[in-house]
Amino acid sequence: MKRLITLFSLSLLTFSFSSCLEEVSTSDSPSLAGFSNPQSLQFNEREMGVLSQSLDLPANIDVTTTRIPNHLSRFSGLNEAAQTSSEARKALLGRVLFYDTQLSATGETSCATCHKQAAAFSDDLAFSKGINGAVTKRNSIALGSVPTFAPAISGYGRSGDEEAARVEGDVKFFWDERAETIKEQSEATIQDELEMGKDLHQLSSELKEQEMYKILSFKAFGTTDLTPDRITLALEKFTSSITSMNTRFDQMVDRQISGRSLEGMFTDSEIRGMELFNNNCSSCHGTSMAKPALSVANNGLDLVYADKGLGGRTGNAADDGVFKVPFLRNVALTAPYMHDGRFATLREVIDHYSEGIADHSNLSPQLRSFNGRARQMNFSEADKQALLDFLQTTTDETVLVDEHFSDPFRQ
Numbered sequence: 001m002k003r004l005i006t007l008f009s010l011s012l013l014t015f016s017f018s019s020c021l022e023e024v025s026t027s028d029s030p031s032l033a034g035f036s037n038p039q040s041l042q043f044n045e046r047e048m049g050v051l052s053q054s055l056d057l058p059a060n061i062d063v064t065t066t067r068i069p070n071h072l073s074r075f076s077g078l079n080e081a082a083q084t085s086s087e088a089r090k091a092l093l094g095r096v097l098f099y100d101t102q103l104s105a106t107g108e109t110s111c112a113t114c115h116k117q118a119a120a121f122s123d124d125l126a127f128s129k130g131i132n133g134a135v136t137k138r139n140s141i142a143l144g145s146v147p148t149f150a151p152a153i154s155g156y157g158r159s160g161d162e163e164a165a166r167v168e169g170d171v172k173f174f175w176d177e178r179a180e181t182i183k184e185q186s187e188a189t190i191q192d193e194l195e196m197g198k199d200l201h202q203l204s205s206e207l208k209e210q211e212m213y214k215i216l217s218f219k220a221f222g223t224t225d226l227t228p229d230r231i232t233l234a235l236e237k238f239t240s241s242i243t244s245m246n247t248r249f250d251q252m253v254d255r256q257i258s259g260r261s262l263e264g265m266f267t268d269s270e271i272r273g274m275e276l277f278n279n280n281c282s283s284c285h286g287t288s289m290a291k292p293a294l295s296v297a298n299n300g301l302d303l304v305y306a307d308k309g310l311g312g313r314t315g316n317a318a319d320d321g322v323f324k325v326p327f328l329r330n331v332a333l334t335a336p337y338m339h340d341g342r343f344a345t346l347r348e349v350i351d352h353y354s355e356g357i358a359d360h361s362n363l364s365p366q367l368r369s370f371n372g373r374a375r376q377m378n379f380s381e382a383d384k385q386a387l388l389d390f391l392q393t394t395t396d397e398t399v400l401v402d403e404h405f406s407d408p409f410r411q
C-alpha cells in the first residue's frame with residue numbers, strides 16, 4: 001500500500017469555485033446504499049474492494065499542510081496552507097483522472113503522457129506525442145509549479161472573499177495565455193484533436209457508469225453524477241495541488257531577507273548566479289520564482305516567428321512573438337526549452353540571452369539597451385556557469401517522488 005506524504009495544496013483555492021460545484025449537500029449529508037459518507041475521509045470496505053481492483057490507494061485520504069517559504073508568506077501572512085477536506089477528496093479524483101487513458105479518444109494518452117512526474121510534470125520532447133500519431137504544436141509546459149497558489153502568497157482572498165480569490169493572481173495558462181483557469185485549460189486539452197480528442201460529454205457519460213468513478217465522485221462531490229464540470233474541477237484541484245516550494249532557492253532567499261550569511265551553505269557560483277539573475281532576468285521572470293514580473297513578453301528568439309504566440313490568437317501584429325513568461329522552478333528538469341522546445345539545454349538558453357537576442361520589433365524593453373537595440377548580455381564563461389548553478393537550486397526533489405502525485409493505477 002502506498003504511503004501518503006505531504007500534499008502541497010493551499011486552502012484558499014476553495015473559494016475560487018462556485019458553490020453549485022461543491023458538495024451537493026453539506027447540512028444533511030447525502031447517503032447512498034453501499035457508499036461511505038462523502039464528508040468522511042475514509043473509504044469503506046466495499047469501496048476499497050472495488051477501488052483496489054484497478055487502483056493502489058490507501059483507505060484514508062490525507063489532508064495535508066504545506067509550509068510556505070518566508071519570502072512568500074510575508075506578503076500574505078500565511079506561513080502554511082492547509083488543504084481542506086473537500087480539496088483533498090477532489091484532488092484524489094483528479095489524480096486518478098490525470099493518469100487515466102480513457103480521457104483520450106483512442107486510449108493512447110493520459111495527461112501524464114505529456115506531463116510526467118519525473119520531469120516535474122513536463123516531458124522531454126520538443127513537441128509531445130498526441131493521439132493517432134499527431135504531435136502537439138508547442139512544447140509541453142511543466143506543471144510542477146502551476147501558479148494557482150498565487151492568491152495565498154499575494155494575500156488575495158485572505159478575508160475569505162470569493163471574488164478576490166477568483167483573481168488567481170492574474171496568471172493565465174498556455175504559451176499564448178488562452179485559458180483563464182486550469183479548468184478551462186483541461187476542457188480545451190481533453191477535446192483538442194491532436195492531444196486527447198475526446199468529447200467531454202461522451203467522457204462524462206462513460207465514466208459515470210463505472211463503479212470506480214461512482215465511488216470517487218461520490219467522495220469528492222457527494223454525487224455519482226460525474227459531469228464534465230466536475231471532471232475538469234477535479235483535474236484543477238489535482239494540478240493546482242502540485243507546487244514546488246521545498247527548494248534550496250527558497251532557503252537562499254529566506255536567509256538573505258533575514259540578513260543571514262549565504263556563505264558555507266551556498267557556493268560562490270550559486271550566489272553570483274542569483275545576483276546575475278536578479279540583475280538580468282527578474283524584470284520578467286520575477287525574483288521569487290512564484291509569480292513572473294511580466295505575464296507575457298517577446299524574448300528575442302526570432303526575427304520572424306513561425307508560431308506567432310499571442311499574436312496568433314489576437315491577430316494583432318504587436319503581439320507577434322509574444323509568449324507567456326514561464327515559471328522557472330524545476331527548470332533543470334524540464335528540457336527542452338521555449339514554446340517550441342528549440343533549446344536542448346539550459347546552457348543554450350543562457351547563450352541565447354548572452355549573444356543571440358534577435359532584434360524583433362516587438363522585443364520587450366527589458367531586453368533593449370539605451371540605444372534601443374537588442375541588449376546582448378555578453379556573459380563571461382564563469383557567469384554562464386553561475387547562472388546554470390543558480391537555476392539548479394530551484395529544483396524541488398520531493399515533487400518528483402511525492403506519492404500524492406504519482407500514478408495510482410496498478411500496472
Ligand code: HEC
Nearest residue numbers: 109110111114128129130136138139140141173174175195
Ligand atoms: C499530447 C500531450 C498533452 C496531453 C495529453 C496533455 N497536455 Fe497539458 N500541455 C501540453 C502542451 C503541449 C501544453 C502547452 C500548449 C500550449 O501552450 O499551446 C500544455 C499545457 C498545459 C497546462 C498549462 C500550464 C501553464 O502554466 O500554462 C496545463 C495546466 C496542462 N497542460 C494540464 C494538462 C491536463 C490536466 C491534462 C489532461 C486532461 C493535459 N495537460 C494533457 C501537452 C499535453
Ligand code: HEC
Nearest residue numbers: 280281284297299323324325326337338339349353364366
Ligand atoms: C523580456 C523578458 C525576459 C527576460 C529579461 C528574460 N526572459 Fe527568459 N523567457 C521569457 C519568455 C517570454 C520566455 C518564453 C519564450 C518562448 O518560449 O517563446 C522565456 C523563457 C525562458 C526559459 C525557458 C523555460 C521553459 O520552460 O521553456 C528559461 C530557462 C529562461 N527564459 C531563463 C532566463 C534567464 C536565465 C534570463 C536572464 C539571463 C531570462 N530568462 C531573461 C522572458 C524573459
